[in-house]
Amino acid sequence: MTTIKSEPHRLSETLFDVVVVGGGIYGACVAWDAVLRGLRVALIERGRFGQANSTNSLRFIHGGLRYLQEGNIKLARRMARERETWLRILPDLVRPLPVLLPLCNSPKFNPITMGLALKLNDGVAYDSVLPKGKIISAADTIKALPTLPSPPTAGAMWHDAQMVDAEAITLAFLRAAVARGAVISEGVTMHGRTNMTVHAHDADGNDIAIHGRTIVHCLGAHQPGLSLSLAINLVVPRLWETYAAGLQSADGQMLFFAPAQAHTLIGTYHALWPHLPDPAHPAIAVHIGRFLTQVNSVGVVRLTAADIIAVNRGFLPIAPHSTAVRLLREGTVHESAPQVFDITSVKYTTARWLAEQAIDQVCARLQLPRRCETERVVVTW
Ligand SMILES: Cc1cc2nc3c(=O)[nH]c(=O)nc-3n(C[C@H](O)[C@H](O)[C@H](O)COP(=O)(O)OP(=O)(O)OC[C@H]3O[C@@H](n4cnc5c(N)ncnc54)[C@H](O)[C@@H]3O)c2cc1C
Numbered sequence: 001m002t003t004i005k006s007e008p009h010r011l012s013e014t015l016f017d018v019v020v021v022g023g024g025i026y027g028a029c030v031a032w033d034a035v036l037r038g039l040r041v042a043l044i045e046r047g048r049f050g051q052a053n054s055t056n057s058l059r060f061i062h063g064g065l066r067y068l069q070e071g072n073i074k075l076a077r078r079m080a081r082e083r084e085t086w087l088r089i090l091p092d093l094v095r096p097l098p099v100l101l102p103l104c105n106s107p108k109f110n111p112i113t114m115g116l117a118l119k120l121n122d123g124v125a126y127d128s129v130l131p132k133g134k135i136i137s138a139a140d141t142i143k144a145l146p147t148l149p150s151p152p153t154a155g156a157m158w159h160d161a162q163m164v165d166a167e168a169i170t171l172a173f174l175r176a177a178v179a180r181g182a183v184i185s186e187g188v189t190m191h192g193r194t195n196m197t198v199h200a201h202d203a204d205g206n207d208i209a210i211h212g213r214t215i216v217h218c219l220g221a222h223q224p225g226l227s228l229s230l231a232i233n234l235v236v237p238r239l240w241e242t243y244a245a246g247l248q249s250a251d252g253q254m255l256f257f258a259p260a261q262a263h264t265l266i267g268t269y270h271a272l273w274p275h276l277p278d279p280a281h282p283a284i285a286v287h288i289g290r291f292l293t294q295v296n297s298v299g300v301v302r303l304t305a306a307d308i309i310a311v312n313r314g315f316l317p318i319a320p321h322s323t324a325v326r327l328l329r330e331g332t333v334h335e336s337a338p339q340v341f342d343i344t345s346v347k348y349t350t351a352r353w354l355a356e357q358a359i360d361q362v363c364a365r366l367q368l369p370r371r372c373e374t375e376r377v378v379v380t381w
Helices: 025-036 065-069 073-089 111-124 138-144 166-179 284-298 348-366
Strands: 015-021 041-044 094-103 134-137 154-163 183-185 189-194 197-201 207-217 227-237 244-248 254-260 263-273 310-318 332-337 340-344
Touching: 015 025, 015 348, 025 041, 025 166, 025 348, 041 166, 041 207, 065 073, 065 111, 073 094, 073 111, 073 154, 073 348, 094 111, 094 138, 111 134, 111 154, 134 138, 138 154, 166 183, 207 348, 227 284, 254 284, 263 284, 263 310, 284 310, 332 348, 340 348
Parallel strands: 015 041, 015 207, 041 183, 094 244, 207 340
Antiparallel strands: 094 154, 134 154, 189 197, 197 207, 227 263, 227 310, 244 254, 254 263, 332 340
């Protein structure tokens, strides 16, 4: 296994083709894509690699079902394709995940509507290795989820994919990039830029100037100008085996209860966040209490604060100036200055794809017509 060695002294030695700022999953995928195309890459991270939003995921590698429900077939197909790619390039760290949704006779969640939705879902994922979706009986649904508060009429079952460990995946991409020559460093903070030089300092306050031909900002919630929502997942002792379950809270929010080793992850709670993206902000405590109430209102479990093993929290971009949480559906790559690209990230699932778009633009600017290889190459580290 390649060790990730922070090498701040090497950051000023070379003119890099790409300087990546931010060492979450997006920065890691950008660095990996760029080294695979033969570019010279530097990456800096102000804290620890993968320590921010990228550790806080519910660990779903989403397929397209929710986007089909919104009528966005193009995005549903893209998500299905990315899910397949993750399963192929990270076979030890991404696994199939069976998901079960108990059904009733509501207009949206009845066996006929969901049966059609599952067929469409299989259609957009026509090249998938995952089992096809199906409607299962009420008895089988109760057997899988014995504490349901009211008897279902049936269950909708399909497969998504799940990360075994979100942080390990970020580190796998970084290790693979280092093995192919990327120079990367933790504890190095960008504090400014003049033309194509990134000005940074290390943990001891030493200044570092990093020269690039292009710069890609992968700052997550720290991207300037974003409107944010607070996102929270709870980690609790394991509630049931095998299935992730989609269950509605009393206020109509769809929550997912996903198995994760000895634990269950429950998420995701969202609330408008008018503050800086600080995971230690004191206002978060109130939201944890509200989320606990929301989880208990589902009726499958009665949790108290003492049951919470960990609270995963992060900050996600929402539509600008929203008065309600309207999460952005798709990430973007924006050239904010000549040869400087800003990635707005929305999902872990789409990190590889956005990285491809960013490095396509980098290669166009550098007039290096090199093809993306990340859909094909298995990430070995
Ligand atoms: C609770 C929760 C659950 C989620 N669940 C899922 C899920 O199940 N499936 C899914 O697909 N997505 C999920 N997401 C979304 C997903 O986690 C994020 O979209 C993704 O991790 C964003 O990655 P990133 O690299 O852009 O950001 P980050 O991981 O936040 O990385 C940005 C990095 O930039 C660094 N940085 C910032 N400023 C500087 C600077 N000046 N100098 C140097 N470094 C800097 C930060 O320290 C940070 O490490 C979830 C998010 C949350 C919060």
